[in-house]
Amino acid sequence: MSTFTPSDARETAETVAWAAAEGRALEIVAGGTKRGLGRPMTTEHVLDVSRLAGVVTYEPAELVLTVRPGERLAAIAAALEAEGQMLAFEPPDWRQLLGSSGEQTLGGIVACNLSGPRRLRAGAARDFVLGFSAVNGFGETWKAGGKVVKNVTGYDMAKLQAGAYGTLSVLTEITVKTTPRPATSCTLALAGLDDEAAIAALARGLNSPFEVTGAAHLPARSARRSGVGAVAGGAAAVTLLRLEGPPASVAWRADALEALLGRAVRLGDAETRAVWRELGAVAPLLGPGRRVVWRLCPTPSRAASLAGACRAAFDSAEVFYDWGGGLVWLALDQAEAADDGGAARVRAAIAGMGGHATLIAAPDSIRAATPVFQPEERGVALLGARVKRGFDPRAILNPGRLREGL
Amino acid sequence: MIAMPEPDRAVLARRAEIVAALRTIVPGEGVIDRAAELSAFECDGLTAYRQPPMVAVLPGTTAQVVEVLRYCAMNGVKVVPRGAGTSLSGGALPLADGVLLGMGKFNRIREVDVANRCVVAEPGVTNLAITQAVEGLGLYYAPDPSSQIACTIGGNVAENSGGVHCLKYGLTTNNVIGVELATIEGELLRFGGKHFDASGYDLLGAIIGSEGMLGVVTEVTVRVLPKPPGARALLIGFASVEGAGACVAGVIGAGVIPGGMEIMDKLAVEAAEAFVHAGYPLDAAALMIVELDGCEAEVDALVAEVEAIALENGATSCRSSRSERERLLFWAGRKAAFPAVGRISPDYYCMDGTIPRREIGRVLRRIEAMEGEYGLRCANVFHAGDGNLHPLVLYDANKPGELDRAEAFGSAILRLCVDVGGVLTGEHGVGVEKRDLMDTMFTEIDLAQQQRLKCAFDAGGLLNPGKVFPQLCRCAELGRMHVSGGALPFPDLPRF
Ligand SMILES: Cc1cc2nc3c(=O)[nH]c(=O)nc-3n(C[C@H](O)[C@H](O)[C@H](O)COP(=O)(O)OP(=O)(O)OC[C@H]3O[C@@H](n4cnc5c(N)ncnc54)[C@H](O)[C@@H]3O)c2cc1C
Numbered sequence: 001m002s003t004f005t006p007s008d009a010r011e012t013a014e015t016v017a018w019a020a021a022e023g024r025a026l027e028i029v030a031g032g033t034k035r036g037l038g039r040p041m042t043t044e045h046v047l048d049v050s051r052l053a054g055v056v057t058y059e060p061a062e063l064v065l066t067v068r069p070g071e072r073l074a075a076i077a078a079a080l081e082a083e084g085q086m087l088a089f090e091p092p093d094w095r096q097l098l099g100s101s102g103e104q105t106l107g108g109i110v111a112c113n114l115s116g117p118r119r120l121r122a123g124a125a126r127d128f129v130l131g132f133s134a135v136n137g138f139g140e141t142w143k144a145g146g147k148v149v150k151n152v153t154g155y156d157m158a159k160l161q162a163g164a165y166g167t168l169s170v171l172t173e174i175t176v177k178t179t180p181r182p183a184t185s186c187t188l189a190l191a192g193l194d195d196e197a198a199i200a201a202l203a204r205g206l207n208s209p210f211e212v213t214g215a216a217h218l219p220a221r222s223a224r225r226s227g228v229g230a231v232a233g234g235a236a237a238v239t240l241l242r243l244e245g246p247p248a249s250v251a252w253r254a255d256a257l258e259a260l261l262g263r264a265v266r267l268g269d270a271e272t273r274a275v276w277r278e279l280g281a282v283a284p285l286l287g288p289g290r291r292v293v294w295r296l297c298p299t300p301s302r303a304a305s306l307a308g309a310c311r312a313a314f315d316s317a318e319v320f321y322d323w324g325g326g327l328v329w330l331a332l333d334q335a336e337a338a339d340d341g342g343a344a345r346v347r348a349a350i351a352g353m354g355g356h357a358t359l360i361a362a363p364d365s366i367r368a369a370t371p372v373f374q375p376e377e378r379g380v381a382l383l384g385a386r387v388k389r390g391f392d393p394r395a396i397l398n399p400g401r402l403r404e405g406l
Numbered sequence: 407m408i409a410m411p412e413p414d415r416a417v418l419a420r421r422a423e424i425v426a427a428l429r430t431i432v433p434g435e436g437v438i439d440r441a442a443e444l445s446a447f448e449c450d451g452l453t454a455y456r457q458p459p460m461v462a463v464l465p466g467t468t469a470q471v472v473e474v475l476r477y478c479a480m481n482g483v484k485v486v487p488r489g490a491g492t493s494l495s496g497g498a499l500p501l502a503d504g505v506l507l508g509m510g511k512f513n514r515i516r517e518v519d520v521a522n523r524c525v526v527a528e529p530g531v532t533n534l535a536i537t538q539a540v541e542g543l544g545l546y547y548a549p550d551p552s553s554q555i556a557c558t559i560g561g562n563v564a565e566n567s568g569g570v571h572c573l574k575y576g577l578t579t580n581n582v583i584g585v586e587l588a589t590i591e592g593e594l595l596r597f598g599g600k601h602f603d604a605s606g607y608d609l610l611g612a613i614i615g616s617e618g619m620l621g622v623v624t625e626v627t628v629r630v631l632p633k634p635p636g637a638r639a640l641l642i643g644f645a646s647v648e649g650a651g652a653c654v655a656g657v658i659g660a661g662v663i664p665g666g667m668e669i670m671d672k673l674a675v676e677a678a679e680a681f682v683h684a685g686y687p688l689d690a691a692a693l694m695i696v697e698l699d700g701c702e703a704e705v706d707a708l709v710a711e712v713e714a715i716a717l718e719n720g721a722t723s724c725r726s727s728r729s730e731r732e733r734l735l736f737w738a739g740r741k742a743a744f745p746a747v748g749r750i751s752p753d754y755y756c757m758d759g760t761i762p763r764r765e766i767g768r769v770l771r772r773i774e775a776m777e778g779e780y781g782l783r784c785a786n787v788f789h790a791g792d793g794n795l796h797p798l799v800l801y802d803a804n805k806p807g808e809l810d811r812a813e814a815f816g817s818a819i820l821r822l823c824v825d826v827g828g829v830l831t832g833e834h835g836v837g838v839e840k841r842d843l844m845d846t847m848f849t850e851i852d853l854a855q856q857q858r859l860k861c862a863f864d865a866g867g868l869l870n871p872g873k874v875f876p877q878l879c880r881c882a883e884l885g886r887m888h889v890s891g892g893a894l895p896f897p898d899l900p901r902f
């Protein structure tokens with residue numbers, strides 16, 4: 001087993017072309033903070049793209065940033081912050097959740113289409129990728145999209161590339177759309193709602209014209225784990241709604257939202273940043289003991305009944321909600337979850353609620369034994385396999401990372 | 407003129423048999439084969455290109471769509487889907503040897519789901535009808551093409567359409583969360599739904615904007631948004647297009663994302679004012695319409711900020727809407743700008759390139775110079791906030807040579823857009839119109855990769871062929887692996 005560390009796009013293409021000709025499978029890593037995510041693979045060689053780093057161009061007035069994919073997220077965030085901008089999809093930090101260390105890269109975030117709490121309003125990572133260059137499984141360098149904010153020239157390949165977990169092409173350059181940072185933020189915290197009432201309250205907030213950019217609910221047990229006093233202190237469930245924007249607007253909307261939803265505690269800008277960063281990082285479920293963690297994306301209004309079904313199926317089930325119920329995080333004791341990580345019962349619970357369940361954090365043995373990603377309908381799965389063949393006919397790029405044979 | 411693929415003689419020879427077979431699937435009036443009636447479908451919004459289809463089929467049920475596609479796949483018959491036929495790129499241009507599949511009968515809204523803020527609609531529902539279905543609930547569907555009273559949500563999905571509000575709220579792709587798609591093989595598949603994100607490849611994202619070439623959309627689920635608590639529009643006049651362009655960059659650079667930010671040049675303003683009487687200033691070289699939305703305090707602050715930036719960039723006049731009625735009037739002129747230009751010229755040819763915002767002034771100047779070179783006038787009305795230009799080249803198809811000159815002028819504009827770092831189309835799609843310019847942006851390898859995606863959905867190349875790609879794809883050839891030998895080409899590559 002060798003590790004290849006190409007320093008530019010050309011060397012990347014040469015490596016992949018060699019692997020394609022030889023039929024040797026490559027695991028693409030940028031360092032590996034998310035190596036424990038997805039199905040474990042048995043690949044012969046490692047393609048380490050972390051040297052493909054650096055900002056190519058950043059034009060704040062155009063809201064356009066082009067980087068090489070190994071560029072570290074922290075460095076990007078700092079560069080954007082200096083210009084009063086941000087990545088609106090709020091890339092989450094799952095290092096603690098996945099038990100990994102090192103620095104996240106933009107390539108890894110885009111490849112896995114990971115988005116944080118603001119996804120609800122601003123869109124997912126996939127919505128911000130304007131264009132990219134990549135090397136496909138033929139070893140060919142190709143590109144799609146552009147470097148302007150609005151473009152429909154050709155198929156929208158960026159959507160396909162985001163969330164493909166590196167199984168279609170190796171990214172060598174990414175252009176993303178940046179967003180002005182809001183001047184301030186505030187969070188309304190409603191105490192003591194049960195799950196059903198909380199999801200209904202979040203829906204009312206989201207249906208209001210007050211531009212809620214975060215909508216989460218922490219049942220009492222997970223609320224207690226927050227590092228933010230106002231959330232942990234009450235020993236009760238906490239329902240959170242975030243507002244962002246100019247100070248006068250935020251204050252006005254907070255009043256209006258409180259009039260709509262009832263009395264709430266208000267968290268200021270610093271506490272707001274802290275608590276939503278925790279939620280993105282799934283911190284409320286990082287309890288003691290050996291756990292497996294699931295990410296469920298149901299029809300939002302069904303979130304509480306989905307959680308109920310999970311609690312009925314597992315004594316150890318613990319949940320919290322984000323995206324107004326569109327995202328349910330579920331932790332199970334590894335012992336109770338057993339060999340399949342609880343997959344059979346979790347997927348039985350989400351069946352009929354329209355959505356999908358992904359096993360995020362679990363030991364390799366469990367992720368190898370059970371489909372990590374929601375099994376697709378037969379026709380869709382077949383199509384996906386054909387798409388894969390069109391990019392990587394010899395299955396040398398992260399083979400098996402998404403599912404067996406893909 | 408751009409040539410369409412040579413009709414398949416064998417298919418044309420079987421026309422009567424094909425029509426009869428289609429009638430067994432879609433009974434009654436749903437299959438049209440008389441020349442007089444077929445001419446109704448001979449073009450879309452790109453009127454310079456006309457071709458009646460071999461036969462038109464207007465199915466009324468999803469099962470019929472599936473059956474028609476399955477029949478066509480088995481018999482090697484090409485299919486061109488059509489919504490309202492407002493495409494400006496010739497996306498719905500029929501083929502002489504093809505079935506034109508009109509989706510107009512699919513015009514019901516199937517569900518309004520308030521709790522999940524979404525609407526499930528049939529593909530033939532108009533864009534505006536979706537907003538109208540949820541208006542009473544304080545919600546709306548954000549992408550708003552100027553053609554919204556006519557164009558269908560199925561067409562919007564196929565073109566990934568935009569509108570004046572997509573600067574802040576995104577294009578179709580950012581607002582559609584699910585589709586049901588009938589494949590050419592006659593399978594009915596669902597992508598997305600009411601939930602967030604895909605598990606597995608984001609095929610929904612690839613289907614949106616695929617110009618009717620990957621499948622026929624039979625149902626669409628869209629996200630609807632709460633209407634902002636308030637909105638005000640500003641009409642800002644500039645003595646030069648450069649000033650207006652610089653103002654756009656200034657506003658965005660200051661971190662303000664308006665609900666909409668549009669520019670019209672003098673010719674477009676004159677045409678719109680004569681048509682709609684919106685009170686536009688006729689002395690300005692360029693008119694900017696900026697909409698700022700949010701709560702009152704926020705709108706007040708934003709209006710003041712934008713006014714200040716406008717003055718710094720040489721604004722000569724600035725008016726703010728004082729009522730909802732006036733705000734809508736300000737927009738009415740903009741939304742009617744294309745038909746308004748249609749009143750001052752027998753024909754016009756609408757371009758759609760996007761450029762970096764900083765290039766707006768320079769590109770508009772260059773276009774002005776080209777008017778002389780091509781001997782044709784050009785009106786500009788466009789989504790300035792996105793850098794998405796809509797130069798309207800005015801011509802008269804009855805005057806010999808004018809259409810050719812208009813096309814040459816249009817191509818020159820699009821090449822210019824690409825030269826300054828932009829793209830061929832921001833929202834109208836490639837279609838027939840820009841097909842042969844694709845190589846200004848993409849290499850053969852780039853285009854081959856896109857066509858391999860097409861091959862996964864439609865290996866026979868029967869869905870809307872002749873559009874988007876300058877060369878028809880041969881899937882077997884594209885899938886072949888050219889193995890170049892086994893030696894690692896650079897032994898000095900660091901490994902550890
Ligand atoms: C201690 C330590 C120090 C480091 N210091 C530096 C440093 O100073 N500078 C530096 O640049 N890097 C450094 N790195 C490497 C950097 O941390 C890695 O780039 C990063 O950890 C991995 O990125 P990730 O976790 O976002 O993605 P990964 O977990 O590596 O990848 C996530 C997924 O994305 C896929 N993927 C990743 N990249 C691509 C791509 N380009 N195309 C297609 N698919 C892709 C992967 O195959 C995988 O499926 C360091 C790493 C460590 C452990």
Ligand SMILES: Cc1cc2nc3c(=O)[nH]c(=O)nc-3n(C[C@H](O)[C@H](O)[C@H](O)COP(=O)(O)OP(=O)(O)OC[C@H]3O[C@@H](n4cnc5c(N)ncnc54)[C@H](O)[C@@H]3O)c2cc1C
Nearest residue numbers: 489490491492493497551552558560561562564568618623
């Ligand atoms: C005056 C005017 C103003 C316009 N303003 C704008 C604007 O502001 N922004 C903008 O983006 N566009 C604009 N357009 C362009 C046009 O309205 C859009 O592209 C629209 O989305 C086309 O919808 P349609 O229903 O008319 O589709 P058609 O023109 O019928 O078809 C367009 C494409 O979609 C495919 N298609 C249609 N229905 C389906 C289906 N059910 N399944 C699969 N494929 C399908 C067709 O094959 C074709 O490729 C404008 C057009 C006009 C005439």
